[in-house]
Amino acid sequence: MCTKEEIITLIELAKRLEKTDPTDAARQYFLAAEALVRGAREHPEEERTYLELAQKSFLKGKELRDKRVQMKKLVKGKSEIMFEDIGGLEDLKSEIRMKIIEPFKRPDLFNFYGKKAGGGILMYGPPGCGKSLMAKATANEAGANFIQVKSSDLKSKFVGETEKNIAELFEKAREKQPTIIFFDEFESLGSDRTDAPAHDKSAVAQLLTEMDGMEAKEQQILLLAATNEPWSVDVALRREGRFGVTLFIPPPDLEARREILQIHLANRPIEHLDYDVLVRLTEGFSGADLKAMCEMATDIPLKESFETGERRKISMEDLREGIKKTKSVLRQWFAKASEQVKRRKLQEDFSELIKMSETEKEMAVIN
Numbered sequence: 001m002c003t004k005e006e007i008i009t010l011i012e013l014a015k016r017l018e019k020t021d022p023t024d025a026a027r028q029y030f031l032a033a034e035a036l037v038r039g040a041r042e043h044p045e046e047e048r049t050y051l052e053l054a055q056k057s058f059l060k061g062k063e064l065r066d067k068r069v070q071m072k073k074l075v076k077g078k079s080e081i082m083f084e085d086i087g088g089l090e091d092l093k094s095e096i097r098m099k100i101i102e103p104f105k106r107p108d109l110f111n112f113y114g115k116k117a118g119g120g121i122l123m124y125g126p127p128g129c130g131k132s133l134m135a136k137a138t139a140n141e142a143g144a145n146f147i148q149v150k151s152s153d154l155k156s157k158f159v160g161e162t163e164k165n166i167a168e169l170f171e172k173a174r175e176k177q178p179t180i181i182f183f184d185e186f187e188s189l190g191s192d193r194t195d196a197p198a199h200d201k202s203a204v205a206q207l208l209t210e211m212d213g214m215e216a217k218e219q220q221i222l223l224l225a226a227t228n229e230p231w232s233v234d235v236a237l238r239r240e241g242r243f244g245v246t247l248f249i250p251p252p253d254l255e256a257r258r259e260i261l262q263i264h265l266a267n268r269p270i271e272h273l274d275y276d277v278l279v280r281l282t283e284g285f286s287g288a289d290l291k292a293m294c295e296m297a298t299d300i301p302l303k304e305s306f307e308t309g310e311r312r313k314i315s316m317e318d319l320r321e322g323i324k325k326t327k328s329v330l331r332q333w334f335a336k337a338s339e340q341v342k343r344r345k346l347q348e349d350f351s352e353l354i355k356m357s358e359t360e361k362e363m364a365v366i367n
């Protein structure tokens with residue numbers, strides 16, 4: 001429940017943010033609208049006033065969001081992916097901004113308050129929901145060099161080679177600071193030492209050595225890692241000061257799906273689309289599924305135009321067809337993930353995953 005004062009604060013905050021961070025401002029307006037609708041229910045005597053304000057707040061949020069999408073269409077063409085090219089995940093973007101980007105950009109300020117940047121961040125979550133995208137955008141937002149390594153590429157079957165590869169990687173990062181090293185598919189490098197072959201253990205050990213060394217040297221190197229099998233990541237790597245911060249990257253919710261669809265349909269000829277319907281029909285889709293779906297839908301009028309010579313726009317019907325043909329693997333992933341996490345008794349470490357699996361299960365029963 002929100003009190004009147006809290007609602008006013010939300011709206012004031014939204015107003016202040018309009019110029020500096022329109023995305024966040026839009027979100028605050030939406031939050032205020034939701035609170036006002038609840039308020040209308042709680043105060044029937046003032047229902048009308050509450051609802052009118054809710055509508056105003058909602059429209060304001062929508063206006064800001066639409067403006068942003070328009071802007072994006074105009075500046076399209078730049079190859080660097082930024083936060084605004086990623087739909088949804090707003091809380092995460094703020095968290096990354098505070099924990100990674102700002103300390104990286106302004107180490108003096110953070111030092112002044114005795115806060116230390118450093119350590120690594122492990123992103124985990126279902127496939128195709130923006131982990132790799134987020135890592136790349138983080139480096140761009142921070143203005144840092146970006147080295148992406150597929151963790152399996154670092155591993156060699158030759159004795160001693162893996163350690164050498166890892167040492168060289170850090171050497172390269174040190175030469176050109178600030179740098180973000182991104183370990184993609186991290187499970188294959190940091191796999192649980194107890195059931196890993198001997199040479200895998202050395203990869204983990206070498207990585208730990210490098211990380212512990214970093215702290216002492218005050219380097220501007222930041223480590224990001226991503227995995228869709230977090231239960232396979234060596235526990236030692238997840239300790240404080242190493243990949244101590246874990247961030248869950250969830251599947252896109254309604255609002256995020258709308259944004260992702262708009263991002264992937266921007267710059268394409270589209271008829272008027274009913275996004276409310278589209279986001280409902282794509283419940284359970286990942287960002288990658290949504291992208292694939294848009295491609296499929298686009299191919300329909302494109303192919304037709306070869307036969308007819310006419311160029312018709314992408315329609316709701318095309319998108320419905322694309323949705324029908326897209327099979328998402330998210331539900332299967334959640335079932336497997338929660339089973340693995342529970343089997344290893346890691347529920348506390350990955351609580352968000354477990355919570356979301358429960359919701360997924362309930363949804364499966366309803367559908």
Ligand SMILES: Nc1ncnc2c1ncn2[C@@H]1O[C@H](COP(=O)(O)OP(=O)(O)OP(=O)(O)O)[C@@H](O)[C@H]1O
Pocket residue numbers: 085086087088089125126127128129130131132133134226227228252260263286287288289291
């Ligand atoms: N939030 C999003 N906004 C826009 N596009 C998205 C989003 N999430 C996913 N996509 C689309 O899906 C593609 C795959 O996303 P990404 O590579 O970031 O997934 P991932 O979480 O790293 O998956 P995996 O676990 O399989 O590596 C992206 O290149 C992008 O086109």
Ligand SMILES: [Mg+2]
Pocket residue numbers: 131132133184185226
């Ligand atoms: Mg990825």
